[in-house]
Amino acid sequence: MGAVLFLDLDRFKHINDSLGHPVGDLLLKSIAHRLKESLRDIDTVARLGGDEFIILLPGLQTAGDAESIATKLLNSFSAPFQAGEHEFFISTSIGAALFPTDGGDVATLIKNADAAMYRSKAKGRNRVESYTRDLTAQASERIALEHELRRAIERNEFTLSYQPKVSLLTQRLVGAEALIRWSHPTFGDVPPERFIPLAEENGMILQIGEWVLERACQQLHQWNQTYDIFGSLSVNLAGAQLRQPNLVNRIEQLLTEYRLQPGCLQLEITENFIMSQTEEALSVLHRLKNLGVQLAIDDFGTGYSSLSYLKRLPLDILKIDQSFVRGLPDDPHDAAIVRAIIALGRSMQLTVIAEGVENLEQQQFLADEGCEQIQGYIVSLPLPPEEFCATFLRITVSDFSDSTARKPSL
Ligand code: C2E
Ligand code: MG
Ligand code: MG
Numbered sequence: 001m002g003a004v005l006f007l008d009l010d011r012f013k014h015i016n017d018s019l020g021h022p023v024g025d026l027l028l029k030s031i032a033h034r035l036k037e038s039l040r041d042i043d044t045v046a047r048l049g050g051d052e053f054i055i056l057l058p059g060l061q062t063a064g065d066a067e068s069i070a071t072k073l074l075n076s077f078s079a080p081f082q083a084g085e086h087e088f089f090i091s092t093s094i095g096a097a098l099f100p101t102d103g104g105d106v107a108t109l110i111k112n113a114d115a116a117m118y119r120s121k122a123k124g125r126n127r128v129e130s131y132t133r134d135l136t137a138q139a140s141e142r143i144a145l146e147h148e149l150r151r152a153i154e155r156n157e158f159t160l161s162y163q164p165k166v167s168l169l170t171q172r173l174v175g176a177e178a179l180i181r182w183s184h185p186t187f188g189d190v191p192p193e194r195f196i197p198l199a200e201e202n203g204m205i206l207q208i209g210e211w212v213l214e215r216a217c218q219q220l221h222q223w224n225q226t227y228d229i230f231g232s233l234s235v236n237l238a239g240a241q242l243r244q245p246n247l248v249n250r251i252e253q254l255l256t257e258y259r260l261q262p263g264c265l266q267l268e269i270t271e272n273f274i275m276s277q278t279e280e281a282l283s284v285l286h287r288l289k290n291l292g293v294q295l296a297i298d299d300f301g302t303g304y305s306s307l308s309y310l311k312r313l314p315l316d317i318l319k320i321d322q323s324f325v326r327g328l329p330d331d332p333h334d335a336a337i338v339r340a341i342i343a344l345g346r347s348m349q350l351t352v353i354a355e356g357v358e359n360l361e362q363q364q365f366l367a368d369e370g371c372e373q374i375q376g377y378i379v380s381l382p383l384p385p386e387e388f389c390a391t392f393l394r395i396t397v398s399d400f401s402d403s404t405a406r407k408p409s410l
Pocket of ligand 1: 163178179180191192193196209212236237238268298299322355356357358375376377378382
């Protein structure tokens with residue numbers, strides 16, 4: 001009897017993105033070393049690519065052996081890894097497939113161990129899962145999803161929902177965030193957390209991102225015809241979009257085409273991406289800033305920010321990640337982190353906004369600490385455009401046939 005283990009490191013991308021590939025490489029080496037140390041001479045450890053390892057365990061006595069070896073490997077990750085001058089704690093997700101029960105050839109065994117690894121990720125990472133037959137169905141579902149994603153734009157299956165952002169000082173609307181929705185005829189509503197990572201992996205994110213940008217600008221233009229200017233509309237940008245050489249020109253083009261004040265558009269970029277790209281990102285961000293669009297750093301607190309680098313970025317807004325807001329006000333760690341982020345943002349003259357605000361206690365805490373804006377279910381769910389404008393936008397009193405005639409003060 002034998003087994004194939006499929007290991008995928010948890011959140012390795014964060015480390016690679018924020019500290020750079022050379023540090024990531026050192027960490028991979030250190031992990032490979034630890035894996036080899038924990039196994040027998042007859043076992044094989046191989047790096048498949050990226051942060052994925054495959055382990056071959058021949059000569060096993062019972063089916064339980066594979067799982068206990070996998071668990072031993074998992075536990076070996078509890079000690080920190082050394083990578084150059086850095087020390088890291090990282091975990092891994094492991095999938096196991098048995099020979100010959102779960103497959104008689106290399107391709108099947110690897111595919112099944114991979115499917116088991118995915119389940120380990122789905123169940124919360126840092127665990128071992130063994131292959132079972134139902135996993136084959138799930139793996140085909142992923143492939144089907146990817147296939148359907150490629151057609152979603154032409155089939156008009158995407159829409160944007162809009163979630164209001166509100167000022168804690170004036171209680172008034174200061175803007176909205178555009179969030180993509182995918183409604184598939186047979187899969188139903190697929191949440192962005194399921195298809196955005198997939199789109200980032202297969203490159204589809206560029207087309208999707210372009211669709212989102214154009215649709216958001218179009219919508220803003222349309223609202224500008226009828227309603228008071230309400231602040232800025234945020235659009236989430238994926239890292240790959242920022243790496244596109246024509247991004248700045250494209251945005252400039254959209255602003256002209258839809259006659260938008262640049263300040264009406266806000267681009268949200270995740271902390272993880274910003275921290276990964278350093279010099280390159282810096283120049284793109286400066287060019288965007290020169291256009292006059294606003295720049296926000298999204299999901300702040302979840303990445304590895306270099307504060308000296310942060311200082312050099314032409315940012316306007318800092319968005320506190322919802323994972324810290326959730327525990328407010330009772331969780332002392334969340335409270336301390338949020339307090340520190342607000343102080344940091346304010347001292348850097350950034351507008352601080354908190355996302356995922358769901359109740360009054362959270363809102364009160366944020367207001368007391370000097371957070372300027374909030375977004376979350378306490379104000380509203382993300383809404384389809386018709387509902388958003390009916391609920392939150394005010395019809396302009398005087399009728400302007402040409403919206404550019406208005407001079408909004410933002
Ligand atoms: P995000 O940009 O951090 O967006 C905030 C997410 O929090 C949204 O999830 C929103 O619906 C959800 N949310 C808002 N208020 C609350 C609240 O009070 N409580 C809780 N629990 N959640 C709240 P959604 O729409 O599912 O989007 C998830 C993520 O997918 C976004 O996180 C963003 O990273 C990504 N995403 C969404 N639309 C786009 C897009 O057009 N382009 C790109 N690149 N990414 C997108
Ligand atoms: Mg966002
Ligand atoms: Mg966020």
